[in-house]
Amino acid sequence: MAVDKQYISDVSAILSHRHDNGADYWTTPDNRLFKGAPFSTLESALFLLELGMDPSDPVLQEVAALFFSAWQEDGRFRVYPKGGIYPCQTISSADLLCRMGCASDARLRKTFRHLLDIQYNDGGWRCNKFSFGRGPETECSNPFPTLTALSAFRFSEYFNRDSALDRAVEFLLEHWTIRKPIGPCHYGIGTLFMQIEYPFRNYNLFVYTYVLSFYNRAKKDKRFLEALKILQSKLVNGQIVVERVVPKMADFSFCRKGEPSVLATKRYHEILENIAAGK
Numbered sequence: 072m073a074v075d076k077q078y079i080s081d082v083s084a085i086l087s088h089r090h091d092n093g094a095d096y097w098t099t100p101d102n103r104l105f106k107g108a109p110f111s112t113l114e115s116a117l118f119l120l121e122l123g124m125d126p127s128d129p130v131l132q133e134v135a136a137l138f139f140s141a142w143q144e145d146g147r148f149r150v151y152p153k154g155g156i157y158p159c160q161t162i163s164s165a166d167l168l169c170r171m172g173c174a175s176d177a178r179l180r181k182t183f184r185h186l187l188d189i190q191y192n193d194g195g196w197r198c199n200k201f202s203f204g205r206g207p208e209t210e211c212s213n214p215f216p217t218l219t220a221l222s223a224f225r226f227s228e229y230f231n232r233d234s235a236l237d238r239a240v241e242f243l244l245e246h247w248t249i250r251k252p253i254g255p256c257h258y259g260i261g262t263l264f265m266q267i268e269y270p271f272r273n274y275n276l277f278v279y280t281y282v283l284s285f286y287n288r289a290k291k292d293k294r295f296l297e298a299l300k301i302l303q304s305k306l307v308n309g310q311i312v313v314e315r316v317v318p319k320m321a322d323f324s325f326c327r328k329g330e331p332s333v334l335a336t337k338r339y340h341e342i343l344e345n346i347a348a349g350k
Contacts, residue, residue, distance in 0.1 A: 074123040078334075081323045082122055085115050086130070096133050104141060104150040105160065109317045112137060113150075114272060116167055121270050121334060122325060126171040135171050138164050142178050146185030157198040158189060159216040166223040174226035183227050186220060187235050194238030196220050200255055213254035214246050215274035218282050225285045240288040243279070247294040266314040267305060269326050269335040276302055277311070281338055284345040299342070311335040 074082055088110035092099045097112040104112040116134045124131060141148045141164065147156045148164035165182050173179055191197045195212025217239055224236055252259035258274050271278040280299050283289040305312065310331035320326060325334050 078122045078325055081325050085118050101152045109319055120170055138168055146182040158196045159198055162216050162220045166219050169223045169226035194242035208253045209255045211253040213256050214258040222282045231287050237288040240286045244292055244294045268315040269313045281342055284342040290346050311339050
């Protein structure tokens with residue numbers, strides 16, 4: 072897949088930030104791969120993929136090499152040189168590499184096994200970091216990392232074959248019912264969640280329905296269908312209109328707030344195709 076001419080300026084804008092953090096490929100001299108959002112190494116690569124850049128492009132190949140250099144023998148990814156290694160960091164790293172076509176790499180297969188081994192008892196994934204203090208709600212998994220894990224697992228041999236992933240899907244469907252902020256990082260389903268954010272970078276209605284649409288466990292569930300109905304109620308002439316975008320990307324043509332997005336609408340069509348495939 073090549074970048075369409077109308078998005079060349081967006082690609083150029085992202086590439087213009089590649090030295091902002093002090094080293095090349097959006098990272099820091101000590102390889103902090105998540106630093107500098109929205110133009111971190113992680114997010115910049117995701118944006119370029121969304122815009123149609125081929126994973127074989129030299130820039131993305133260098134990014135892949137940086138992430139694999141952060142891979143640990145136990146399957147985790149150390150994306151910062153010091154401090155703890157959290158499941159959400161490993162999950163996001165794996166998701167990026169899977170989207171870049173690396174899912175069959177032996178290192179990622181080990182990462183998938185590691186993630187299944189540390190799956191929390193409620194079916195999701197959870198970091199032992201309590202930025203908001205402790206309470207009954209923090210005993211739950213974190214919904215957004217769990218959703219991102221399911222995004223990565225759709226590229227794996229476990230996809231729609233392992234009951235562990237069904238448990239993760241059920242955890243997220245149950246959050247649609249609970250709505251309240253849960254997990255150590257307090258992910259909730261409220262006003263901000265219901266706003267269509269694009270490109271995908273936070274827990275919101277659009278990415279929620281997109282990822283879950285791949286899973287047979289979700290496709291016919293009334294909770295998923297209710298979420299999808301709300302998403303569809305926001306369409307304008309059958310197109311996705313961006314309701315929220317990170318301010319630093321306000322001038323990007325592919326995700327302009329208040330306007331239809333061709334690429335976002337393409338993701339919506341994938342949802343429909345996934346549901347049709349499950350009938």
